[in-house]
Amino acid sequence: xxxxxxxxxxxxxxxxxxxxxxxxxxxxxxxxxxxxxxxxxxxxxxxxxxxxxxxxxxxxxxxxxxxxxxxxxxxxxxxxxxxxxxxxxxxxxxxxxxxxxxxxxxxxxxxxxxxxxxxxxxxxxxxxxxxxxxxxxxxxxxxxxxxxxxxxxxxxxxxxxxxxxxxxxxxxxxxxxxxxxxxxxxxxxxxxxxxxxxxxxxxxxxxxxxxxxxxxxxxxxxxxxxxxxxxxxxxxxxxxxxxxxxxxxxxxxxxxxxxxxxxxxxxxxxxxxxxxxxxxxxxxxxxxxxxxxxxxxxxxxxxxxxxxxxxxxxxxxxxxxxxxxxxxxxxxxxxxxxxxxxxxxxxxxxxxxxxxxxxxxxxxxxxxxxxxxxxxxxxxxxxxxxxxxxxxxxxxxxxxxxxxxxxxxxxxxxxxxxxxxxxxxxxxx
Numbered sequence: 001x002x003x004x005x006x007x008x009x010x011x012x013x014x015x016x017x018x019x020x021x022x023x024x025x026x027x028x029x030x031x032x033x034x035x036x037x038x039x040x041x042x043x044x045x046x047x048x049x050x051x052x053x054x055x056x057x058x059x060x061x062x063x064x065x066x067x068x069x070x071x072x073x074x075x076x077x078x079x080x081x082x083x084x085x086x087x088x089x090x091x092x093x094x095x096x097x098x099x100x101x102x103x104x105x106x107x108x109x110x111x112x113x114x115x116x117x118x119x120x121x122x123x124x125x126x127x128x129x130x131x132x133x134x135x136x137x138x139x140x141x142x143x144x145x146x147x148x149x150x151x152x153x154x155x156x157x158x159x160x161x162x163x164x165x166x167x168x169x170x171x172x173x174x175x176x177x178x179x180x181x182x183x184x185x186x187x188x189x190x191x192x193x194x195x196x197x198x199x200x201x202x203x204x205x206x207x208x209x210x211x212x213x214x215x216x217x218x219x220x221x222x223x224x225x226x227x228x229x230x231x232x233x234x235x236x237x238x239x240x241x242x243x244x245x246x247x248x249x250x251x252x253x254x255x256x257x258x259x260x261x262x263x264x265x266x267x268x269x270x271x272x273x274x275x276x277x278x279x280x281x282x283x284x285x286x287x288x289x290x291x292x293x294x295x296x297x298x299x300x301x302x303x304x305x306x307x308x309x310x311x312x313x314x315x316x317x318x319x320x321x322x323x324x325x326x327x328x329x330x331x332x333x334x335x336x337x338x339x340x341x342x343x344x345x346x347x348x349x350x351x352x353x354x355x356x357x358x359x360x361x362x363x364x365x366x367x368x369x370x371x372x373x374x375x376x377x378x379x380x381x382x383x384x385x386x387x388x389x390x391x392x393x394x395x396x397x398x399x400x401x402x403x404x405x406x407x408x409x410x411x412x413x414x415x416x417x418x419x420x421x422x423x424x425x426x427x428x429x
Contacts, residue, residue: 001058001059002022002056002057002058002059003056003057003058003059003067003069004054004055004056005024005026005049005051005054005055005056005057005069006051006054007024007051007052007053007054007055008051008071009051009069009070009071010048010049010050010051010069010070010071010072010073010074011026011048011049011051011057011067011068011069012046012047012048012049012067012068012069012070012074012258013039013041013046013047013048013049013059013065013066013067014041014045014046014064014065014066014067014260015040015041015042015043015044015045015046015047015062015065016040016041016042016043016061016062016063016064016065017040017041017059017060017061017062017065017067018038018039018040018041018059018060019038019039019041019049019057019058019059019060020036020037020038020039020057020058020060021033021034021035021036021037021039021055021056021057022035022036022055022056022057022058023035023055023056024051024052024053024054024055024056025051025052025053025055026049026050026051026052026055026057027049027050027052028047028048028049028050028151029047029048029075029107029110029111029114029150029151030075030111030114030115030118030149031110031114031149031150031151032149033049033151039151040152041065041152042152042154042270042273043062043064043266043269043270043273044260044262044266044267044269044270045152045154045260046258046259046260047151047152048074050073050074050075070258072257072258074256075111075256076253076254076255076256076257077254078252078253078254079108079111079112079253079254082112082225082251082253083111083112083115085223085251086112086116086194086223087115087116087119087121089222089223091222092188092193092194092195092222093116093121093193093194093195093222093223094184094195094197094219094221094222094223095112095195095196095197095221095222095223095224095225096197096199096215096216096219096221096223096224096225097109097196097197097198097199097225097227097253098199098203098212098224098225098226098227098239099199099201099203099226099227099228099236099253099255100201100203100204100227100236101201102201102259102260102261102262103201103227103228103229103255103259104227104253104255104256104259105129105198105199105201105227106129106132106134106153106198107256107259108225108227108253109125109153109196109198110150110151110152110153112196113125113146113149113150113153113194113196114149114150116194116196117146117148117149118149121193121194122145122191122192122193122194123145123146123192123194123195123196124143124144124145124146124187124190124192124194124195124196125143125144125146125153125156125196125198126141126142126143126180126183126184126187126195126196126197126198127141127142127143127144127153127198128141128176128180128197128198128199128200129198129199129200129201130164130166130167130168130169130176130200131167131168131200131267131271132200132201132267132270132271133271133274134152134153134154134156134198135153135156135158135161136158136161136278137161137274137275137277137278137369137382138167138271138274138275138413139163139164139165139166139167139369139411139413140158140161140162140163140164140371140379140382141161141162141164141176141179141180141183142158142160142161142162142183143158143159143160143161143183143186143187144156144157144158144159145159145187145190145192159186160183160186160379161379162179162182162183162379163371163373163379163382163409163411164176164179164411165296165297165369165370165371165409165410165411165412165413166411166412166413166424167271167413167424168200168202169200169202169211170202170207173211173214176215177214177215177218177219178218180197180215180218180219181218181219184197184219195221197219197221199212199215203236203239206238208239209238209239209242212239213239213242213243213246216243216246216248217246223251224243224248224249224250224251225250225251225252225253226239226240226243226250226251226252226253227253227254227255228240228252228253228254228255229254229255240252268421271421272419272420272421275369275382275415275419275421276419278381278382278400279382279383279384279398279399279400279419280400281400282383282398282399282400283398283399283400284386284396284397284398285383285396285397285398285399285401286394286395286396287394287395287396287397287405288302288393288394288395289301289302289388289393289394289395290302290303290393291406292395292405292406292407292408293406293407293408294395294407294408294410295407295408295409295410296370296409296410296411297368297410297411297412297425297427298360298365298368298385298388298410299332299358299360300323300325300332300388300395301325301327301332302393303325304323304324304325304390304393305324305325305326306324308324308325308326308331309321309323309324311352312324312333312349312352315345315348315349315352316341316345316348316349317345318339319336320335320336320339320341321333321334321335321336322334322335322336322362322390323362323390329355329356330355330356330357330358331353331355331356331357331358332357332358332360333349333357333358333359333360334359334360334361334362334390335359335360335361335362336362337361337362337363339361341359362388362390363387364425365385365387365388365410366385366386366387366414367384367385367414367415367416367417367422368384368385368410368411368412368413368414368425369382369383369384369410369411369413369414369415370382370383370384370385370397370408370409370410370411371408371409371411372397372399372401372405372407372408373405373406373407373408373409374404374405374406374407375406375407377407380401380403380405381399381400381401382399383397383398383399383400383401383408384397384398384399384415385397385398385410386398395408412424412425412426412427
């Protein structure tokens with residue numbers, strides 16, 4: 001349908017939708033929209049299109065999509081003040097954005113990136129939200145060097161990716177902090193002078209506040225932006241106070257009016273869309289275990305210890321043992337599918353080996369999300385474990401990575417064959 005938008009008004013679009021500008025001039029988060037340019041608004045996303053002058057657009061709406069025309073400026077005054085402050089700073093800018101779920105962190109990141117580009121800055125956007133990734137697959141941290149204005153960071157290609165393998169920083173705080181620090185250092189080494197670090201929305205509780213304070217203490221950005229509104233939680237107030245106790249000043253940004261709120265199910269659907277995007281055209285590859293290093297949730301070195309397997313098979317009743325490896329600090333014991341161990345059998349194994357035993361059950365690896373990496377640990381893409389053939393000593397993995405990979409880092413996210421999330425698995429000691 002065609003829709004006229006008077007100058008000074010804003011077209012607010014909830015996706016999935018496609019907007020084409022036919023006449024006039026518009027912008028989104030400070031990015032100018034060119035004539036005949038198409039703006040795709042993905043499912044679960046809301047994009048405001050400001051009419052700089054009288055304009056006409058073509059609107060195509062998908063299932064459950066909608067739009068409305070509002071009189072308000074979609075960019076809050078505090079955002080404009082923060083952009084001016086950052087751009088007036090004499091030196092390299094490193095800004096980190098904190099806030100709760102669906103508070104507008106990605107939108108503010110996009111706006112600041114566009115303003116910096118307009119002012120001739122060399123811009124990097126770092127995505128630290130494992131669960132609602134804009135840059136890279138879910139369960140990863142991403143860095144993108146931005147060359148032109150953007151309306152949605154989802155359209156950016158990651159220049160560097162670090163795989164964490166879970167959708168929440170809880171339990172992997174040290175890995176997330178070191179990963180974000182590595183991406184920041186990559187941006188600095190690339191001579192980028194305007195670095196925006198977007199974070200996840202975990203702010204509830206003392207653990208979340210401590211995590212964010214550790215993150216600030218490690219990265220030491222010269223600007224900390226906290227998004228809040230009248231409904232902000234006590235945890236956000238505690239975070240601001242904790243940062244001030246650290247001697248860190250914060251810039252307060254307001255949550256935009258009419259911000260898009262997404263429930264848990266919608267957030268899961270968005271992640272599943274991303275898994276499928278990054279697994280497009282995937283196929284099953286079969287790789288000898290002794291060609292690669294496998295670690296993370298699944299730890300196999302491809303060096304079976306047949307003598308140990310025989311010893312443990314004699315201790316355990318029935319035909320239970322599928323595979324054994326004797327590593328320096330512990331033993332890997334793979335039990336056949338459906339096998340169980342009694343407390344007595346566990347005690348016998350511990351007494352026999354006098355070394356920690358990590359027990360894996362055959363088939364438990366199926367569907368686990370993994371990062372495929374080169375010999376230097378550089379991320380090449382993702383895959384899901386199809387199976388480990390312990391008898392033949394091969395790993396079968398579903399991936400679109402065509403070239404050589406030497407490391408498979410297995411995460412805790414399990415997907416089904418259609419790319420839907422099944423569960424987050426615990427790591428056995």
